[in-house]
Amino acid sequence: MKSLLIYPLAALAEIGGCFAFWAWLKLDRSPFWLAPGVVCLIAFAGLLTLVPSDAAGRAFAAYGGVYICASLVWMAVVEKTTPDRWDLIGGLVCLVGAGIILFGPRA
Template sequence: MTLIAYLAAALAEIAGCFAFWAWLRLDKSVWWLAPGTASLCLFAYLLTLVDAEHAGRTYAAYGGVYILSALLWLWVAEDVKPDRWDAIGAAVCLLGAAIILLGPRPS
């Protein structure tokens, strides 16, 4: 469930942020802000579904998933293929996220 929540949150966050980007940088209509804002609210809600004891740890671990998702967005939505440095950086971030989320903690 955690991975699904993180992936859905990443999609919602990227879509919401892209709506603002489109409005401010691509001269799209101000109406792009309505679905963008809704998407960012969905993003925040989805992170609450992650089964972790502390919000900060949830957000920190999410960072790795977000980075990978942003690179996938770059490839799929912007038609720019990530390079090996992007892939290496994402792998390091995902390893860090796994350590944060799955590391043993005292009871």
């Protein structure tokens, strides 16, 4: 259950960090955007280490589904672009896959 809190926080940190670089390179924002971007990316990496998993790859794979859904929320809230039904269906499929990876029974 700890993962249900960590993954959304990690997604916010990763998307925020990547967006800082996007803003600098694609939106002609100041290079000062890079400092908080780097801090966010460091926080993202640190948060993923807190996920209770016996394998880093499994933790990262499950995170992928959460990241995709968080990206769609970012697109809607920050970029003011409404996800279409295919975005939402794809996000749901990814989230189900992440749940299977994260909560599936292990031997």
